[in-house]
Amino acid sequence: MDLSSISPTLLVASLMVAATPILLASIGELVVEKSGVLNLGVEGMMIIGAIAGFAAAVGTGSPIIGFLCAALGGAALSLVFALLTQFFLSNQVATGLALTLFGLGLSALMGQSYIGIKPPASAKLGLPIISDIPILGPVLFSHDITVYVALALVAGVWWFLKYTRGGLILRAVGESHDAAHALGYKVVKVRIMAIMFGGACAGLGGAALSLVRVPQWTEGMTAGAGWIALAIVVFASWKPARVLLGAYLFGGVAVLQLNLQAAGVSIPVEYLSMSPYLITIIVLVVMSAHRNKAALNAPAALGRAFHASR
Amino acid sequence: MNMKTILASAALAMTAATGALAEKTKVGFVYVGPVGDGGWTYEHDQGRKAVVEAFGDKVETMYVENVPEGPDAERVMTDMALKGADLIFTTSFGYMDPTINVAAKFPNVKFEHATGYKQADNVSVYSARFYEGRAVQGHIAGQMTKSNIIGYIGSFPIPEVIRGINSAYIHAKAVNPDVQFKIVWAYTWFDPTKEADAAKVLIEQGADVVLQHTDSTAPQAAAQAAGNVITFGQASDMAAYGPMPRVSSIIDDWAPYYIARTKAVMDGTWTSTSTWDGIGAGMVGIGEISSAVPADIKASAEALRDSLADGSYHAFTGPLNKQDGSVWLAVGETASDYGDGGLAGMNFYLEGIEGDVPN
Numbered sequence: 001m002d003l004s005s006i007s008p009t010l011l012v013a014s015l016m017v018a019a020t021p022i023l024l025a026s027i028g029e030l031v032v033e034k035s036g037v038l039n040l041g042v043e044g045m046m047i048i049g050a051i052a053g054f055a056a057a058v059g060t061g062s063p064i065i066g067f068l069c070a071a072l073g074g075a076a077l078s079l080v081f082a083l084l085t086q087f088f089l090s091n092q093v094a095t096g097l098a099l100t101l102f103g104l105g106l107s108a109l110m111g112q113s114y115i116g117i118k119p120p121a122s123a124k125l126g127l128p129i130i131s132d133i134p135i136l137g138p139v140l141f142s143h144d145i146t147v148y149v150a151l152a153l154v155a156g157v158w159w160f161l162k163y164t165r166g167g168l169i170l171r172a173v174g175e176s177h178d179a180a181h182a183l184g185y186k187v188v189k190v191r192i193m194a195i196m197f198g199g200a201c202a203g204l205g206g207a208a209l210s211l212v213r214v215p216q217w218t219e220g221m222t223a224g225a226g227w228i229a230l231a232i233v234v235f236a237s238w239k240p241a242r243v244l245l246g247a248y249l250f251g252g253v254a255v256l257q258l259n260l261q262a263a264g265v266s267i268p269v270e271y272l273s274m275s276p277y278l279i280t281i282i283v284l285v286v287m288s289a290h291r292n293k294a295a296l297n298a299p300a301a302l303g304r305a306f307h308a309s310r
Numbered sequence: 311m312n313m314k315t316i317l318a319s320a321a322l323a324m325t326a327a328t329g330a331l332a333e334k335t336k337v338g339f340v341y342v343g344p345v346g347d348g349g350w351t352y353e354h355d356q357g358r359k360a361v362v363e364a365f366g367d368k369v370e371t372m373y374v375e376n377v378p379e380g381p382d383a384e385r386v387m388t389d390m391a392l393k394g395a396d397l398i399f400t401t402s403f404g405y406m407d408p409t410i411n412v413a414a415k416f417p418n419v420k421f422e423h424a425t426g427y428k429q430a431d432n433v434s435v436y437s438a439r440f441y442e443g444r445a446v447q448g449h450i451a452g453q454m455t456k457s458n459i460i461g462y463i464g465s466f467p468i469p470e471v472i473r474g475i476n477s478a479y480i481h482a483k484a485v486n487p488d489v490q491f492k493i494v495w496a497y498t499w500f501d502p503t504k505e506a507d508a509a510k511v512l513i514e515q516g517a518d519v520v521l522q523h524t525d526s527t528a529p530q531a532a533a534q535a536a537g538n539v540i541t542f543g544q545a546s547d548m549a550a551y552g553p554m555p556r557v558s559s560i561i562d563d564w565a566p567y568y569i570a571r572t573k574a575v576m577d578g579t580w581t582s583t584s585t586w587d588g589i590g591a592g593m594v595g596i597g598e599i600s601s602a603v604p605a606d607i608k609a610s611a612e613a614l615r616d617s618l619a620d621g622s623y624h625a626f627t628g629p630l631n632k633q634d635g636s637v638w639l640a641v642g643e644t645a646s647d648y649g650d651g652g653l654a655g656m657n658f659y660l661e662g663i664e665g666d667v668p669n
Contacts, residue, residue, distance in 0.1 A: 005492075005515045005516060006515065007514065007515075010514040011514075014510060014511070014514060018507065115344045115345075115346030115347065116344075116346040116347060116348040116352075116526075116527065118527075118531065118550065121535070209503065213503065213506065213507075214502045214503050214506045214528055214531070215506075215531060216502040216506075216526065216527070216528050216531065218344070218500075218501070218502050218503075218526070219344065219376065221502065221503055223501070223503060254507065255507070255511065258494055258507055258508055258511040259511050259514075259515065261493075261494045261495065261511075262461070262492045262493070262494050262511050262512055262515050263492075263515065264492070264664050264665040268668075
């Protein structure tokens, strides 16, 4: 065993990269759930984003266009969910699950001719001097642009929910859609916009996987990342800053277990692989033990269908 | 009448029917990854295409990609047998028990299982001596590394993979006594995400050579992004990543074997056999050593390849000790294929490799 071969600096730097796809997906899902909608289709939207972004980047040679198409692809798929749940008032859990299955199948079909192809490399933030600062350089200033976009989105969502009128309306819709409706807010419109934002974020997360982290396309490459994103939102008790923490924790464990293996530590990797889920369960148990904490801080109208006639 | 007999008689009826109607020999292939993986499955599919080319109208091939190693594989094989396949190649280690099970239900269908060790009257096994190629890789890697750290991405801790690690290690050690191996197990044959992560971790921990026993080109991409890291194509040439990071490769050439076995089925001369060929027979090829490797290293690597090919040198020649220091091969002794301490069941690291073989 030789733990000195694990460099903390590089570990932090690589966990930031590893966590970016799930961070993007979970910050999007947080906004969706804050508006009172439970979309379990994150995995499906991520993988559609992964293939849409990959195909567009390969086709045009531009990763930026790839990311745009990924966001559009994710948002387009989420519109299907929005249509079904907001207009036809279908069950959100069932619709979300169907969306995941649909996304996985559709992406496999779309990706048939993209297996084994190299995508164009996306730009890194190569600041001349700052990137070379000993510890801060690799950790903060030499990543792919998606890492910074994800961080900016987290900060933006936090600010939006806490300090803007729009954020207040979104939260009101999520807490009590009837009251928000009585006040004259367009509940369905707000929710559709939130759902599309969540879809776009999940799509970006998928593209971060297929264009930056791997970078390659394979069928089913998200491999459960969407479900982890859903777990992170609950783990974070619907708070943006904690989503960041959760995503880095999940990403960190994934990177750490490989690092420990390479350093020759003989803990079965299964323990580390299951640890984030164990933490999620423990956090849920601890939080739900305090009943007065307003039921886990969950939006009160989460998962409930809204119809204006009521 | 139980299910087994129903299935068997159905298969008999179908093979008889197809035999009477058409002269075409049907050959099925079960793949563990997609044919576009650029590695293992890609080469098996090249073998399939060679069969089509060799026999034209007389043969009909079918294949199924991305078949998980487990009960699902049995379903796919049964389906192929019911569709009238005369010969089925199952091309991954994990198909071993499914192949044996399905073969028992279809005695008239011939099965060929790659890299396994369980034979039956209608099940042959075949594999290639990849460890000979690993010897050449280790020889190049040991001399090319500057950090003296060589990263190795393992798939599953099975004899085939452990043989490769041992072979690469002893040949790297022979040319560079300071060399150290860092091994990460990915527990998958094909998962670009995991393979890329594993390669990145190894590179972060100082490896400037990454060897892989997984099938995708993702580690090559990770090495390319990192810069001064070299890799070797696995199972296929992976020439798209040359001359850097890919400096050479192990190429599996299944085509001659697939053609010969299909011919045997057509002629009715097929019998259950165990084939294990290496560089000499052409089943293992060493890909072009790229310009990134200095000429003298290239020359000695090619000399090693040729000595393995003509049989004048065995990749596992004593003195070699096991990891715990006990003697495995005495001076001048070469490893046997089977039996105690044989290559087929190798489940131990050799002396000098750190870490344990996972269970």
